[in-house]
Amino acid sequence: MELDPTRAKWVQISAEIERRVDAGVYPEGSKLPGILALCAEFGVAQVTVRKALADLRGRGLIRTENGIGSFIADELD
16 A cells, blocks of 8 residues: 555544444454564554554453454444
């Protein structure tokens, strides 16, 4: 995925992960790729991916377990 330079990168990453959840790429309860893998995929710094994940977590789309990773929430609308 190529990021649009006119929009905040973390917003685009958050939207892409949400799109993948809606498309079934990341089913409910599944583990997301790690931060470093997402950084490599999107070509961004860790802080950018962390901000995108914080947005998703704040909206209840993912849950994060320290030292284990981030998971798609089990009950999505």
